[in-house]
Amino acid sequence: xxxxxxxxxxxxxxxxxxxxxxREKVEAIARNRGKNLVTESEVLxxxxxxxxxxxxxxxxxxxxxxxxxxxxxxxxxxxxxxxKDGNPVLYQVKPCRGAEVNCPFLxxxxxxxxNKLQNRLEKSHFTEKLIDKVDGQILPHHTMKLAxxxxxxxxxxxxxxxFGVHAIEPVSVDTHSKCIECMKCVETCRxxxxxxxxxxVTIDKEKCVHCGLCAKVxxxxxxxxEEKEYRVMIGGKVGRHPKxxxxxxxxxxxxxxxxxxxxxADIILSNKTEHxxxxxxxxxxxxxxxxxx
Ligand code: SF4
Ligand code: SF4
Ligand code: SF4
Numbered sequence: 001x002x003x004x005x006x007x008x009x010x011x012x013x014x015x016x017x018x019x020x021x022x023r024e025k026v027e028a029i030a031r032n033r034g035k036n037l038v039t040e041s042e043v044l045x046x047x048x049x050x051x052x053x054x055x056x057x058x059x060x061x062x063x064x065x066x067x068x069x070x071x072x073x074x075x076x077x078x079x080x081x082x083x084k085d086g087n088p089v090l091y092q093v094k095p096c097r098g099a100e101v102n103c104p105f106l107x108x109x110x111x112x113x114x115n116k117l118q119n120r121l122e123k124s125h126f127t128e129k130l131i132d133k134v135d136g137q138i139l140p141h142h143t144m145k146l147a148x149x150x151x152x153x154x155x156x157x158x159x160x161x162x163f164g165v166h167a168i169e170p171v172s173v174d175t176h177s178k179c180i181e182c183m184k185c186v187e188t189c190r191x192x193x194x195x196x197x198x199x200x201v202t203i204d205k206e207k208c209v210h211c212g213l214c215a216k217v218x219x220x221x222x223x224x225x226e227e228k229e230y231r232v233m234i235g236g237k238v239g240r241h242p243k244x245x246x247x248x249x250x251x252x253x254x255x256x257x258x259x260x261x262x263x264x265a266d267i268i269l270s271n272k273t274e275h276x277x278x279x280x281x282x283x284x285x286x287x288x289x290x291x292x293x
Contacts, residue, residue: 004038088138090127091118092145092146094146094157095114096110099111099150105211108150110149114148120261129269149167160244160245161236164233164234168209170226172223173222174223177221184217188217192207210251229252230249235282267289268280
């Protein structure tokens with residue numbers, strides 16, 4: 001299939017390691033549209049699909065929510081803060097689209113944890129408690145933003161959310177399996193974290209981001225994948241003073257990740273001020289928050 005100049009230029013901006021996948025996705029969209037020439041329109045459509053959209057907001061009990069609450073009048077300008085029945089939902093959980101597009105980097109389907117995080121906030125009545133807590137109008141920055149990515153590539157941008165998670169697949173060297181020096185692991189690792197010398201494999205733990213790819217390509221099992229887990233980071237934000245999220249749990253199982261959400265939601269709801277979550281984290285200290293999980 002042919003690509004016009006502007007579409008080709010957009011493709012060139014995509015990181016090389018996912019260009020092949022993006023190209024296939026874009027061309028599939030063009031074919032579905034009955035076209036044999038890819039334009040900017042198909043590239044942008046693929047980008048939207050690949051980056052992910054917020055999960056559909058969960059159904060909530062109408063009687064329990066103050067639909068006509070005056071505090072919500074500004075927020076009503078934005079449909080994303082309301083479910084299909086018009087009830088406020090003051091959190092957005094964004095999974096990546098890895099599972100939907102058969103992403104080759106996928107470690108764990110991000111929708112699974114995204115749904116659990118969403119259900120957790122719904123069951124704990126986060127929305128009602130936040131409405132009670134805020135004096136005056138509720139504004140977009142009062143709502144809680146969450147994201148889950150299926151691998152460390154972090155396409156749903158957990159680093160700039162209040163509560164961000166990406167899946168990890170730690171690896172280790174199995175000294176019982178003989179390395180044949182095929183060097184596939186070295187070629188695959190984009191972090192230059194693997195070295196192979198005299199049939200000995202070494203992984204630099206400082207450089208490794210736990211993507212699990214080296215274990216997938218190793219033909220002898222000399223590098224093996226460990227249990228899949230999550231990396232949890234909190235307090236990322238954009239706006240006038242953007243900040244990347246701070247690592248809360250570098251490696252956590254699912255129950256611990258959900259417990260971390262409970263703690264973070266409690267910090268937001270129990271603080272009398274209306275400071276952004278990042279400010280509350282800096283006031284309390286990340287180590288104190290870790291102790292509560
Ligand atoms: S975060 Fe990883 S799994 Fe999800 S879409 Fe991006 S590359 Fe694929
Ligand atoms: S898990 Fe990923 S980052 Fe770590 S050594 Fe293997 S390929 Fe490199
Ligand atoms: S991929 Fe496996 S067998 Fe090949 S060099 Fe790496 S550790 Fe050795």
